[in-house]
Amino acid sequence: MAIYTIQINYKEVTIDVPAEKPVLWVLRDDLGLLGTKYGCGIAQCGACTVHLNGNPVRSCALPIASIGKGTLLTIEGYASKKHPVFKAWEEINVPQCGYCQTGQIMSAIALLNRNKNPDDKAIDAAMNGNLCRCGTYYRIRKAIKRAAKLN
Amino acid sequence: MSKNLQTIGRRDFIKVSALTTGGLLLGIQFSCSNSTKDKAAKGILHRLNAYLSINTNGKVEIYNPVPEIGQGVRTALPMLVAEELNVAWQNIIVKQADASEAYGGYDQSAAGSNSVRFYWEPMRKAGAVARELLLQAAAAQWQLQEKVCYIEDGIIKNHLNSKELGIGDVAQQASTYKIPENVSLKTPNEFKFIGKSVKNPDIHEILSGKAVFGLDVRIPNMLYASMEKSTTYGATVLSFDASDALKVPGVKYAFKVSLHGIPERPFCREGVSVVGDSVWSVLQGRKALKITWDLGANTKESTQRLHEIGNRLVEKKGEAVVKNMGNVYSDLNTSKNTLEATYHLPFIAHIPMETVNCTIDLKDDSCEIWSTTQVPFADLNFLSNFFELPIERVKLHVTRIGGGFGRRLGPDFTIEAAKIAKELKQPIQYFWTREDDIRFDAYRPFSYHKLMAAWDNDLKITSWLHRQSGTSRYAFRPNKEPFESEFFPNNFPANLIANFRQEYSLIVSNINRSLIRAPGNNALAFVVESFIDELAHKTGQDPLLFRLNMLSMEDKEFSFEANSTISTKRMKGVLKLAAEKAAWGKQLADGRGMGIAGYFTFDTYVSHVADVSVDETGNLTIHKFTSAIDCGQVLNKDGVIAQIEGAIMDGLSATLFQEITISQGSTNEGNFNNYGVLKMSQSPIDINAYIVEGNYPPTGVGEPPYPPVAPALCNAIFAACGKRIRKLPIENQLKI
Known part of the structure; x- marks a missing residue:
């Protein structure tokens, strides 16, 4: 166990956890931030996507010891801001079961933050690591394009 | 206004009472499926729960009886109440009902695409009863006759003056009245919500990460x-x-x-x-x-062993004859024109995103x-x-x-x-972890299928023999008698071909298997609709026209199961609509092709047209899916379209690469790195789904669009490059 002080969702928090504990489980077990989901534990599905210094990362394979002074943002950090991605997702009515959607949104926000007008290829590249078992890809693609317009 | 009068009979139990906070609470025990009706008739059902409450602020809480697994039931079923009550959708609060006989008991299952079939009438009746009580209360307050009062967007109005009352204003008063003996339900031309698209009531919770899974x-x-x-x-x-x-x-x-x-x-x-x-x-x-x-005892079990047995079993007559019409064997023996083909489908796992x-x-x-x-x-x-x-x-x-x-x-x-x-x-x-989920799942049964057909000089199919060997999911059930196969003996092309026979042999294995989206059907659709395509090409006919001819020019209905019929007219309807919208028959570039398939599952008809290209090295590009569905009366239109889109993606995963393999009695796959789900870059960029309008009662949409995906895709691949896929998944079969 070790003490870590991390920057998360614009706040500083201190936790006492094992160094190898993945950020996903720190969020869920220790911080009660439940919007970030477990899907595979091996960085293959994207349900656990969060932003580390603005970049989308798979929190299930990211030991807490590795983030250092980096800043973390989770869906809870974004949900309070009115990012156009949320409006687009709502307009297009993207979710079915909804479980993967917070991870999808985190990847989509990261994409739009660095590419204001992504084409299909850019969407494929940015979103390929986020699986949706319900198959909402057709709507996710539309919603990203819609969010780009709203931006 | 033409109305459909419904009696609140002894089979329905409704109680009205006041909410502790003021307002109206309807406790209801509606009978849904036949089994519940039987119990209700015998007076076995007695518990009443809150089904619907109207608060003094005009907000309406509706208890949704069926689990929401992404099929959209928390939107579709509350819509039925809102429709009869005439309240604005934003004033509806959807609550999730606990497990209880009062909410339908076994009918609460999210299974068999049953929810809209079971709850179509009960949910509307709940809304209609509440509406009648509210109108009674308003009429009393205004000293008017109830028949001149009506509700519009949650506001009670009347035809004689401009007075208005919110439904919340009279909810308390309404809770003191007796339940009316008759309620009238709207006719389809009066629907305001039903058949249109409404917003997912949980959208904000889901997107903000607040939804509690x-x-x-x-x-x-x-x-x-x-x-x-x-x-x-x-x-x-x-x-x-x-x-x-x-x-x-x-x-x-x-x-x-x-x-x-x-x-x-x-x-x-x-x-x-x-x-x-x-x-x-x-x-x-x-x-x-x-x-x-x-x-x-299972350490020697392997899919290799199952392949050997499955293949061997379909080469001989099946252990069980599931259906037999005419004399298939003598016709096949005497016919000059015959075709045979063997198909295979692997075990696949369910892998819900949340373990x-x-x-x-x-x-x-x-x-x-x-x-x-x-x-x-x-x-x-x-x-x-x-x-x-x-x-x-x-x-x-x-x-x-x-x-x-x-x-x-x-x-x-x-x-x-x-x-x-x-x-x-x-x-x-x-x-469970994801590894547990994949390794310890109960899989879609493993199966082999041998089909043989004969046709006459007019190119009409005269015989159809379908032998299936498989690890039937029924073999796990404690009571194995009577033997149940994975067939649906009355599904098309049964009754359309003079000599028709289905045989089933069990592959004995201890590997767990169970039901997966459109069970049985998801394998049969691939086999049947691929073989029909093979017959069309072999006899030099257009695959769409061949199907339409098989379904006959005159419209016919056949008995499918108890309380269920299968209609040639409706099947032709979805085939024609999908084909027309896809511009079936238009000239395509070399290496590009369209494939069609149509299938009937749980009383719903779906057809897909896949449009694909296969290049010289065998790279497959899926350009487009065009789909048509006939699910009777549509509830939430956007929900129907969403289920079609999702089922296409799901079907593509299964067709392209999903396969569970067994070695030494263990499942080899164990996470998303070796058991795949379709990714964004593999998903079709274009999906167009259309709905056949009609006056049939509503039927489910969660499962029916899934089975015809595999054959539509494989038939398109054949049209594009001449390669016939008979074993799933496709994996590297196209690579040259």
């Missing part, structure tokens, strides 16, 4: 539990050493969970459970366990459960028996659920959770 349930003093099992089927624990596991910070207990005491234990496996104060501790604890296994889990708070005299089950009432009964508690002392809540696909019909995870909960004095959340 099963794994997000947190109750005071709760521990987490998971179980280490052997990957070998039927293995049992000889001994275990948990000393290292118990050293992991946060791990509290480790103990063996045997299957003793579970008379029927489908799909369960013995193992060692680790319980701790965080998920991470439990996962580390599981890794630190040292278990010695007795691997049991199965169940939270149990067991006390001495009561129990509370939060589950991700598709069968809440069956689980409630099981748990009340298992814990030896009267059913009234057991509460089963259904959380939001991260996907179902049939995975949560099985009782395995609930049984395991119950076994662990009984050992402890603390509430637990029992969960």
Whole structure:
């Protein structure tokens, strides 16, 4: 166990956890931030996507010891801001079961933050690591394009 | 205004009362399916729960009876109430009903695409009863006749003056009246919501991460539990050493969970459970366990063995004749024109995005459960028996659920959770990892299919023989008599061909298998609709015209099952609509092709046209899917379209690469790195789904669009490059 002080969702928090504990489980077990989901534990599905210094990362394979002074943002950090991605997702009515959607949104926000007008290829590249078992890809693609317009 | 008068008969139980906060509460026990109706008629049903409440602020709370697994039931069923009540959609608050006979009991299951068929009438009646009571109250207040009063967007108005009342204003008064004996239901031309698209009531919770899925349930003093099992089927624990596991910070207990005491234990496996104060501790604890296994009798099982047996069995007459019309064998023997082909479908896994889990708070005299089950009432009964508690002392809540696909019909995870909960004095959340999910799933049955057909000089099919060998899911059921195959003997092309025969042989295996989205149908559609395509090409006919001719020029209806018919007209309808919208028959570039398939599942008709290219090296590009559905009266239009889109993606995963393989009695695959789900870059950029308008009663949409995806894609591949896919998944079969 070790003490870590991390920057998360614009706040500083201190936790006492094992160094190898993945950020996903720190969020869920220790911080009660439940919007970030477990899907595979091996960085293959994207349900656990969060932003580390603005970049989308798979929190299930990211030991807490590795983030250092980096800043973390989770869906809870974004949900309070009115990012156009949320409006687009709502307009297009993207979710079915909804479980993967917070991870999808985190990847989509990261994409739009660095590419204001992504084409299909850019969407494929940015979103390929986020699986949706319900198959909402057709709507996710539309919603990203819609969010780009709203931006 | 033409109205459809419905009697509130002795089979429906409705009670009106006041909310403690003022307002109206309807307690209802509506009969849905026939089994419930029978019980109700005998007076066995008696419990009433809140079904619908109207608050003084005009907000309407509606209890949705069926688990939401992404099929959109929390939108579609409350829409029915809102329709009859005439309230604005934004004033509806959807609550999730607990498992209870009052909410339909076994009808609460998210299974068989049943929800809209079962609840279509009861939910509308609930809304209509509330409407009548509110109108009565308003009429009394205005001293007008009730028939001049009406509700519009939650506001009560009348035809004689400009007075208005909110429904909340009279809800309290309305709660003092008797339930009307008759209520009128709207006719389709009066619908304001039904058939249109409404917003998902949970959208904000989902997008903000606030929706509470099963794994997000947190109750005071709760521990987490998971179980280490052997990957070998039927293995049992000889001994275990948990000393290292118990050293992991946060791990509290480790103990063996045997299957003793579970008379029927489908799909369960013995193992060692680790319980701790965080998920991470439990996962580390599981890794630190040292278990010695007795691997049991299945260590020689492999999919290679199943391939050999399956292939061999379809080469001879089947053990069971499922359907036999005319004389197939003599016609095949005498006919000059015949075709035969052998198809195969592998085991596939359900892999819902949220792994199965169940939270149990067991006390001495009561129990509370939060589950991700598709069968809440069956689980409630099981748990009340298992814990030896009267059913009234057991509460089963259904959380939001991260996907179902049939995975949560099985009782395995609930049984395991119950076994662990009984050992402890603390509430637990029992969960599976993704590895558990893939290795310990009960798969879509493995099957081989040999088809033979003959045709006459007019190119009309005269004989159809379908032999299937498979690891039937029914072989697991305790009562195996009468023998049930994986066939649906009355589905097309049954009754359309003079000599028609289906034979089934069981591949005996202990590998777990069960129901997956459109069970049975998802395999049969691939085989039947591919072979029809082969026959069309072999006889030089257009695959669409060939199907339409087979379905005959005159419209016919055949009996499918009890209370279910199958119509050639409606099947032709979806084929024609999808083909027309896809511009079927237009000239395409070399290497590009369209394929069509149509299929009937759970009273709904779906056709897909796939448009694909295959280049010289065998790279497949899926340009477009054009789909048509006839599900009778549409409830939530956007929900119907969404289910079609999702089913196409799901069907593509299964067709392109999903396969579970077994070696030495263990599943080889274990996570998304070796068992895939379609990715964004593999998904078709263009999907166009259309709905056949008609006056048929509503039928389900969660499963029916899934089965015809595989044959539409494979038929398009044949049209594009001449390669016929007879074994799924496609994997590298196209590579040159």
